Amino acid sequence: EAQVTQNPRYLITVTGKKLTVTCSQNMNHEYMSWYRQDPGLGLRQIYYSMNVEVTDKGDVPEGYKVSRKEKRNFPLILESPSPNQTSLYFCASRPGESPYEQYFGPGTRLTVT
Amino acid sequence: GQSLEQPSEVTAVEGAIVQINCTYQTSGFYGLSWYQQHDGGAPTFLSYNALDGLEETGRFSSFLSRSDSYGYLLLQELQMKDSASYFCAVRNNAGKSTFGDGTTLTVKP
Numbered sequence: 001e002a003q004v005t006q007n008p009r010y011l012i013t014v015t016g017k018k019l020t021v022t023c024s025q026n027m028n029h030e031y032m033s034w035y036r037q038d039p040g041l042g043l044r045q046i047y048y049s050m051n052v053e054v055t056d057k058g059d060v061p062e063g064y065k066v067s068r069k070e071k072r073n074f075p076l077i078l079e080s081p082s083p084n085q086t087s088l089y090f091c092a093s094r095p096g097e098s099p100y101e102q103y104f105g106p107g108t109r110l111t112v113t
Numbered sequence: 114g115q116s117l118e119q120p121s122e123v124t125a126v127e128g129a130i131v132q133i134n135c136t137y138q139t140s141g142f143y144g145l146s147w148y149q150q151h152d153g154g155a156p157t158f159l160s161y162n163a164l165d166g167l168e169e170t171g172r173f174s175s176f177l178s179r180s181d182s183y184g185y186l187l188l189q190e191l192q193m194k195d196s197a198s199y200f201c202a203v204r205n206n207a208g209k210s211t212f213g214d215g216t217t218l219t220v221k222p
Contacts, residue, residue: 033210042117042200042212043156050208058209059114088153101146102210104155 002027004105006091012111013081021076021108023091029103030096032074033058034066036087037107043090049074051096081112115139117213119201124219125191133186133216135201143204145177145184150198150215159199160186188218196220 004025013019025032030051035043035058045058049068063085065077074093078085091105117137125131137145144163148156162168162177162184174187188195198215 031208035212037153040214042214043202044212045210048208048210056208059211090155101158101161102148102156104157106155107153 002103004091004093004103006089006105006108008108009106010109012113014113015082016080019078019081019110021078021089021091021110023074023076023105024072025074025091025093025103026072027093027095027103028071029093030071031102032068032091032093033102034064034074034076035090035092036060036085037090038087046076046089081110083112086110086112115203115205115209115211117201117203117211119199119213119216121214122217122219124221126221127191127193129191130187130189131191131218133188133199133201133218135184135186135213137182137184137201137203137213139182139203139205139211141205141207142179142182143206145175146202146204147173147175147186148200148202148212150200152197156200191220193220193222 033048034046047066049055089108092102094102119135146161147159150156160175172189177184200215202212
């Protein structure tokens, strides 16, 4: 089944404890992206990657890191999480030639205390 | 930067037609898309416009006017299951995506 998977789905952690949210897609998509969504707001893009070893900042990259060593994986790293990073996170992917259709993962709900 | 505006809430009755408008600002416009999201679940793609005009996909249609930086999503024959949040999103030619804050559609019997 074609899909985008994220792990973990739920995470409660403490301020300053490094964490990684994994994202993997099995559709051979070139483009991958991370978003965060806060109550009443749309999805805000954190980072995106047009292909392996190519990453770019979105609208809200501060406090986050990403890497794209393989086509299928695009992990999101929070080196020192803070409470303002409590949010719902979505990973998405699309084929490079697709006009715009993005396939979203199920989301990761992160709480930083 | 990029920004979008869409109404925060829309209410309509079952079987009716509803239009959700979206205005945007961007440089290097590439396309405008629409997504549906139920209760914090994964957004799902509905429609996309890169050129001016109307795109129809079943009960959903989307329209774009690049000269007006404006688009809309048209939902016909509304069903209860259409109650959800709808987001417009603009993409520029560098691959950057920006979403609107979403429109909550409530469909009443």
